[in-house]
Amino acid sequence: MNAETHYQTKVSHSDIHSLQVKVLGEIISEPYIELNNEKQIEISFDDLGDGYTGYSYSIIHCDADWKKSQLMVSEYMTGFQEVLIEDYASSIATTTPYINYRITLPNDEVQLTKSGNYAVLVHKQGEHTEPVLTACFSIVEPLIDISASISSNTDIDTNNEHQQLSFTLHTEQFPIAFPQNDLKISIKQNSRTDNEIDNVQPMNVQANKIVYSHKKELIFKAGNEFRRMEFLSHRYKGLGIEEIHFVNPYYHVSVEQDASKKGKGYKYDQDQNGRFFIQCSGCNNPNIEADYHMVHFSLHINQPLAGEVYISGELFQNRLSSLNKMVYNNETKCYEKSVLLKQGNYNYQYLHCPPGSTRGETISIEGDYFQAENEYTILTFYRPAGARYDRLIGKKSLANHQLTF
Numbered sequence: 001m002n003a004e005t006h007y008q009t010k011v012s013h014s015d016i017h018s019l020q021v022k023v024l025g026e027i028i029s030e031p032y033i034e035l036n037n038e039k040q041i042e043i044s045f046d047d048l049g050d051g052y053t054g055y056s057y058s059i060i061h062c063d064a065d066w067k068k069s070q071l072m073v074s075e076y077m078t079g080f081q082e083v084l085i086e087d088y089a090s091s092i093a094t095t096t097p098y099i100n101y102r103i104t105l106p107n108d109e110v111q112l113t114k115s116g117n118y119a120v121l122v123h124k125q126g127e128h129t130e131p132v133l134t135a136c137f138s139i140v141e142p143l144i145d146i147s148a149s150i151s152s153n154t155d156i157d158t159n160n161e162h163q164q165l166s167f168t169l170h171t172e173q174f175p176i177a178f179p180q181n182d183l184k185i186s187i188k189q190n191s192r193t194d195n196e197i198d199n200v201q202p203m204n205v206q207a208n209k210i211v212y213s214h215k216k217e218l219i220f221k222a223g224n225e226f227r228r229m230e231f232l233s234h235r236y237k238g239l240g241i242e243e244i245h246f247v248n249p250y251y252h253v254s255v256e257q258d259a260s261k262k263g264k265g266y267k268y269d270q271d272q273n274g275r276f277f278i279q280c281s282g283c284n285n286p287n288i289e290a291d292y293h294m295v296h297f298s299l300h301i302n303q304p305l306a307g308e309v310y311i312s313g314e315l316f317q318n319r320l321s322s323l324n325k326m327v328y329n330n331e332t333k334c335y336e337k338s339v340l341l342k343q344g345n346y347n348y349q350y351l352h353c354p355p356g357s358t359r360g361e362t363i364s365i366e367g368d369y370f371q372a373e374n375e376y377t378i379l380t381f382y383r384p385a386g387a388r389y390d391r392l393i394g395k396k397s398l399a400n401h402q403l404t405f
Contacts, residue, residue, distance in 0.1 A: 007066045007119035009317045013132035015049040018342045021135045024104055028275045031137035035115045043103040043135040054125035055085045062117040064184040064381040064390040071389050079110040089288050096292035115141035115392045138392055143174040146396035152370035154219050161368035163222045166213040167378055179210045184381040189220050189374055190273045191318045194360045222372045223362040226271040226347035229255050233281040250294040258299045266369035271347050273375045274313040278344040290343040299335040299350055304328040307355045309335045313348040
């Protein structure tokens with residue numbers, strides 16, 4: 001990887017599965033902690049290869065756009081690079097053997113001293129080629145307050161297919177002289193990377209307030225609630241599961257056939273905005289007792305769509321790649337995809353990328369409904385003239401129930 005690499009959370013080796021980046025001790029969470037706070041980031045993953053493999057990790061400080069920053073290692077952390085991962089455990093009584101590895105940051109060996117974006121690169125010990133995975137998280141230095149709201153009364157339509165975000169940076173305690181030049185704003189909807197908004201400019205700058213409202217860039221397709229399924233045991237069918245059977249070497253789980261929700265009207269469902277968590281029936285420690293099953297997804301559509309269709313969600317690190325691209329089966333009239341997943345509870349949705357586009361659209365399969373509950377995350381980075389890195393000075397996440405009509 002070179003200095004122009006845009007780091008993102010991803011798996012780069014076929015043996016690595018169930019990568020999660022979250023706050024230690026929380027079942028589901030965003031990968032953000034505060035600088036010099038007691039909370040830690042936990043990175044966990046499974047290796048389904050043959051027995052123990054020594055893995056080490058290094059830490060890269062990144063700019064707001066997830067490229068390597070200008071800081072030297074000694075300027076953003078204390079401790080050493082290439083730290084051996086010593087927290088690991090073998091699976092217990094699973095049909096698919098694996099080893100679960102865990103990293104917590106900061107820790108006794110590594111302290112992080114700057115706010116901003118961080119990428120953790122995990123390599124096989126002694127190898128420095130392509131990492132087997134990259135795990136990204138951010139450290140916030142809360143110097144400003146952010147107030148925000150979401151409305152279905154947008155500059156495009158009213159109570160139709162869109163939601164519009166408005167927010168204000170309160171800078172009484174941390175004045176910002178030139179916000180148009182010194183700030184970078186990043187906004188995510190449900191942690192997705194394909195429709196992320198960055199570098200939006202303020203509408204109004206006041207003495208102690210910087211206002212972002214009535215901006216076209218802050219209008220998002222509303223989408224729909226995520227689909228949900230769970231499989232916690234091979235002995236019974238869980239939520240959304242049609243069939244479970246064993247074909248050596250895996251149990252195979254068939255998810256109930258999905259259909260398009262476009263034009264079907266909005267129906268509320270309490271989802272987790274695309275997240276998943278590992279769980280199994282009757283286990284004491286799901287991290288090493290949950291088994292792997294081959295999970296089969298199918299989406300019935302009479303005719304294939306122009307472009308590509310993907311299964312999206314945290315189970316694929318909220319990215320669109322060959323790992324989650326579906327294939328259309330002319331015989332079954334379905335888009336199909338089979339994925340090896342660990343027992344647990346999963347959210348997912350289907351995104352359609354029209355030809356030539358890298359942004360997934362919800363309208364084609366899920367539909368866009370203004371009532372949909374979404375989670376928006378606003379990140380504010382600060383770099384005044386002459387500074388060498390982007391400080392993350394504010395973060396705001398809007399809970400789903402904060403939608404206003």
